[in-house]
Amino acid sequence: MQAPVAAGRPGRLSDILDVLDSAASQSRVSIGDLVEALGQRSFTPVVLAVAVLMVSPLSGIPTLPTISAILICLVSAQALIGRDHLWLPGFVMRRSFPGARLHKAIGWLERPGGWVDRHAQRRLTLLANGPARKIGYLACFLIPLSWPLLEILPLVTSIGASLVALIAFGLLARDGMFLLAGYILTVAVAAAATWMLLA
Known part of the structure; x- marks a missing residue:
């Protein structure tokens, strides 16, 4: 298994995908396995990894969007x-x-x-540093709150996951x-969404 992704440092999405792919060599992979591979201090990489996986066809696995949220x-x-x-409850890790x-x-x-890695660079760092x-x-906390209610609509989850992934990658790469x-x-x-609900 590859070394955990360092938390709090600029990084590449491909680095995270490589770590996840290494974990995928097992017949079954738990959330705990992924967190261990990424590192217990890797808050941003964990958020990014889960978000990008929810953009993929994995979002169609029953209950996984809720667990991911x-x-x-x-x-x-x-x-x-x-x-x-990082601390996570056992039912999530299992x-x-x-x-x-x-x-x-x-x-x-x-x-x-x-493509994302090729277009990332340090810019507008004021948005990615400090407070x-x-x-x-x-x-990233607010966007997934609706996923459990919308799990039967995988496309909606994938849209929200794309937004979380954009933000988390910006934090990881220090790219404002x-x-x-x-x-x-x-x-x-x-x-x-508000307009459609009120229309």
């Missing part, structure tokens, strides 16, 4: 309050799925992951442009 919310909340060590499906999902994500990071974690894009798209999606 709980996981992202718990990790983001702990990052918000400044914990230095949730597992076939390693073959994880491997397939990672293959599906490799090309978009490469401004709390805004990113708060957004990804953060800004994530914030703008989140507001746009929220406004569109």
